[in-house]
Structure formats: C-alpha cells, structure tokens
Amino acid sequence: MxxxxxxxxxxxxxxxxxxxxxxxxxxxxxxxxxxxxxxxxxxxxxxxxxxxxxxxxxxxxxxxxxxxxxxxxxxxxxxxxxxxxxxxxxxxxxxxxxxxPDDLDDVTAAAIANPGMSSWAACTERARLKAGETVLVNGATGTAGRLAVQIARHLGAKKVIATGRDADALRSVEALGADVTIPLAAGGTKLEDRFKEQFAEGVDVVLDYLWGESAERLLIAGAKAGADAVPIRFVQIGSASGPEIRLPSAALRSSAITLMGSGIGSVPLDRLVECIRALLRATVAGGFxxxxxxxxxxxxxxxxxxxxxxxxxxxxxxx
The missing domain is CATH 3.90.180.10 (Medium-chain alcohol dehydrogenases, catalytic domain)
Structure with a gap:
C-alpha cells in the first residue's frame, strides 16, 4: 500500500x-x-x-x-x-x-481533533474549568490557540484573554470570542505590567501554548498579584517559544498558583479519546x-x- x-x-x-x-x-x-x-x-x-x-x-x-x-x-x-x-x-x-457525526466532514474532523483536544483536555481534565471563570490563552494566534479561545467560551468561560506574537493575527482572534488581547512584542516589564492588570481583575485558568519568556512573565505577574487575586490553575500545553523557563521559587511559595501540564502522559489515553469524542460532537453545534x-x-x-x-x-x- x-x-x-x-x-x-x-x-x-x-x-x-x-x-x-x-x-x-x-x-x-x-x-x-x-x-x-x-x-x-x-x-x-x-x-x-x-x-x-x-x-x-x-x-x-x-x-x-x-x-x-x-x-x-x-x-x-x-x-x-x-x-x-x-x-x-x-x-x-x-x-x-x-x-x-453525520454533519461533520472528513477534512474538518481530521484537522480539528488534535489541536481542539489540547484545550478541551486542558480545560476539562486538568483545570476543571467552571462556568463563569476567566481564561487566559497564551499563544492564541496559531491553530490550537485559536481553537482554545472558542472552546473555552463554549465550555462556559465568562471572559477570555488572548495573547500572541503577531498583532495582526491577534486582532482576528477577537472575532472568535476573545474579550481582551495582549500583544507579546513588548516583552520585559511592560508585558508583565499588562499581565498584572488582568490578574488584578482575576484570572482563573491559563492555557499556555508558548512557554518561554511570556510564560515566565505570566507566572511572575500572577504571583505578584498575591492575595488580591484568585488562585490560578496554570496549564502548560505547548512550547513554541522554547522548552525551558527561569522561575523564581518565591513565585510559587508566595501565591496560590497550581502549575500543571496537559498532554500524552499527564492525561490517560482513554480520557484523551473521550475528550476528542466530546469535541467532535460539539464542533458543528459550537460553530468552531x-x-x-x-x-x-x-x-x-x-x-x-x-x-x-x-x-x-x-x-x-x-x-
């Protein structure tokens, strides 16, 4: 063959x-x-x-x-x-x-299953997202990140914050359900300050597709929000910006951040399959x-x- x-x-x-x-x-x-x-x-x-x-x-x-x-x-x-x-x-x-499902064509089903599963599993299996919570998608301009914005909204997120390195692409994510967009180009303390503004208002779940500097800044900003912010479930999914970060130990000791991963190994395969089943059933009705x-x-x-x-x-x- x-x-x-x-x-x-x-x-x-x-x-x-x-x-x-x-x-x-x-x-x-x-x-x-x-x-x-x-x-x-x-x-x-x-x-x-x-x-x-x-x-x-x-x-x-x-x-x-x-x-x-x-x-x-x-x-x-x-x-x-x-x-x-x-x-x-x-x-x-x-x-x-x-x-x-009969109304889901072969190409769309094949295209959406893997990237859509990444955020569906992160939200349902790892973060245990609840209706009315706020979700920040770090890296929302790629295929998986764009779906994450749509899926978080579908699963009940009241507010969705999207970040991205491409400002033009990031603007298009607003039409998919993002309430706030944060360009990552600024970097450094300016980027951290933008994150701190959002954490001060309350961020329940972070879905991270990038790792690298933006993840460092997110974790530090979340930690600095301290007792004035809600506990944060930070779910690491992808590493488009690099495989490693530098994280001060105090960032975890001084905050209620729960840091976890989502993917093959952190979620049992049978549960990942069930996440895909739920995603495929929701694709047409959810307008993904x-x-x-x-x-x-x-x-x-x-x-x-x-x-x-x-x-x-x-x-x-x-x-």
Missing part, C-alpha cells in the same frame, strides 16, 4: 510502498481518507517528541479519519506501530475509534472554526515543510 514513510531521524517522509497492515484481536482496519499534519506529528517523525519510539522505518501520523471494513465512518487515534495514519490503510485498537488545506498524500514531500500553523494541512486519500 502507499504511505508516508520515515526511514531515519530528521528525514522528511517519503511517499512510497509499505507492507499491508493485518489487524490483531481487538484491533480494527481502517481505509484512511484524511490525516492532519500537526506539530506533534512533525516532532514524532523527527524523533524529538518525548513520545517518539525512535524505531525506523515507520508511517507518520497519529490520527485521522476513515472507514472501517463495514463502511462505518470513524475518527481514529494512535494507530498500532509501525503503522501511522498517513497511509491507505491503518490498524488501530478498536477502542481508539470514534463514530463521526478552523482553517484547513486538503493536500493529496502523494504530495507529502512537497507539503511537509510548507505547513502553516494557522492553516492546518490535511493529507487526503480516496476511500
């Missing part, structure tokens, strides 16, 4: 032939129709992601949409290695297959918007480096 294959660490996937998958007991075979390219897919393909196995060759892709042998249309996640979702067929534990660009899987070598963080690439195949 045809597939997008990685033969070694750091190599771009190549469109080629791979052996057919044979399902074992408890597994389902899927004829894939759509699979999205996401940062985690790229990171695992390069061998850099903490969940990567570093066993080559393998087919890239962690999730997708397709049809079971009986014709049922499903979303699936975490195919059985070395099979990935970017192939004509995949084998997946049957418990990792979710029936798709995501920009997606369908590309034939045969063009994977060309399209792989062209991926745009604001316009999700979805590789498509014929069922």
């Amino acid at each position: 045809k597939a997008a294959i990685v033969s070694g660490a750091g190599q771009t996937p190549v469109y080629g032939d791979f052996r057919e998958p044979v399902p074992s007991a408890g597994e389902s075979r899927i004829a894939v129709t759509a699979a999205a390219l996401s940062p985690v897919v790229k990171s695992r393909a390069s061998g850099a992601h903490y969940s990567a196995s570093a066993r080559f060759p393998f087919i890239v892709g962690i999730d997708g949409v397709g049809r079971l042998d009986d014709g049922s249309r499903v979303y699936f996640v975490m195919p059985t290695a070395p099979y990935g979702s970017m192939a004509e067929r995949a084998v997946v534990p049957s418990s990792h297959c979710l029936a798709l 918007r995501i920009a997606a660009r369908p590309v034939p899987l045969s063009d994977v070598e060309r399209a792989w480096p062209e991926d745009d963080s604001r316009n999700r690439t979805v590789f498509v195949l014929k069922a």
Whole structure:
C-alpha cells in the first residue's frame, strides 16, 4: 500500500510502498481518507517528541479519519506501530475509534481533533474549568490557540484573554470570542505590567501554548498579584517559544498558583479519546472554526515543510 514513510531521524517522509497492515484481536482496519499534519506529528517523525519510539522505518501520523471494513465512518487515534495514519490503510485498537457525526466532514474532523483536544483536555481534565471563570490563552494566534479561545467560551468561560506574537493575527482572534488581547512584542516589564492588570481583575485558568519568556512573565505577574487575586490553575500545553523557563521559587511559595501540564502522559489515553469524542460532537453545534488545506498524500514531500500553523494541512486519500 502507499504511505508516508520515515526511514531515519530528521528525514522528511517519503511517499512510497509499505507492507499491508493485518489487524490483531481487538484491533480494527481502517481505509484512511484524511490525516492532519500537526506539530506533534512533525516532532514524532523527527524523533524529538518525548513520545517518539525512535524505531525506523515507520508511517507518520497519529490520527485521522476513515472507514472501517463495514463502511462505518470513524475518527481514529494512535494507530498500532509501525503503522501511522498517513497511509491507505491503518490498524488501530478498536477502542481508539470514534463514530463521526453525520454533519461533520472528513477534512474538518481530521484537522480539528488534535489541536481542539489540547484545550478541551486542558480545560476539562486538568483545570476543571467552571462556568463563569476567566481564561487566559497564551499563544492564541496559531491553530490550537485559536481553537482554545472558542472552546473555552463554549465550555462556559465568562471572559477570555488572548495573547500572541503577531498583532495582526491577534486582532482576528477577537472575532472568535476573545474579550481582551495582549500583544507579546513588548516583552520585559511592560508585558508583565499588562499581565498584572488582568490578574488584578482575576484570572482563573491559563492555557499556555508558548512557554518561554511570556510564560515566565505570566507566572511572575500572577504571583505578584498575591492575595488580591484568585488562585490560578496554570496549564502548560505547548512550547513554541522554547522548552525551558527561569522561575523564581518565591513565585510559587508566595501565591496560590497550581502549575500543571496537559498532554500524552499527564492525561490517560482513554480520557484523551473521550475528550476528542466530546469535541467532535460539539464542533458543528459550537460553530468552531478552523482553517484547513486538503493536500493529496502523494504530495507529502512537497507539503511537509510548507505547513502553516494557522492553516492546518490535511493529507487526503480516496476511500
């Protein structure tokens, strides 16, 4: 069968032939129709992601949409290695297959599942967001961050604050439900002062997609708000601005900040699957918007480096 294959660490996937998958007991075979390219897919393909196995060759892709042998249309996640979702067929534990709503098309389902799950799980499984609370999304201009603004509002946030490095893109996030936007370009103490203004009014949950300097400033500003502010649940999701920060120990001792992560490992896989199920059911009714660009899987070598963080690439195949 045809597939997008990685033969070694750091190599771009190549469109080629791979052996057919044979399902074992408890597994389902899927004829894939759509699979999205996401940062985690790229990171695992390069061998850099903490969940990567570093066993080559393998087919890239962690999730997708397709049809079971009986014709049922499903979303699936975490195919059985070395099979990935970017192939004509995949084998997946049957418990990792979710029936798709009839009004949700294949490309949208494939595009939205992974980035939407990141904030859905962070809000429901980690932060335990309550209706009427205030959410700050740090890094709201990328695909996942833009969805986080929409999902936080859908899940009951009364106020949503959005930050971003691109001022023009940040302005467009207001139309998605952000009440306040904070450009990150200023940096330093000016940025910290902007954060302190918001923490003084009360921020219950921070969804952080950036880490790096902006996360440092957020945590320090939240700590300085001290007893005058509500306790903050800070959920770390992505590290687009860097993998490490410098955090004074006093920032945690002097405040009611709860610092936690959300992702593969911090949330059990079966709970992540349930988060995706809830997200897919809510996508059409909630009016969630995501920009997606369908590309034939045969063009994977060309399209792989062209991926745009604001316009999700979805590789498509014929069922």
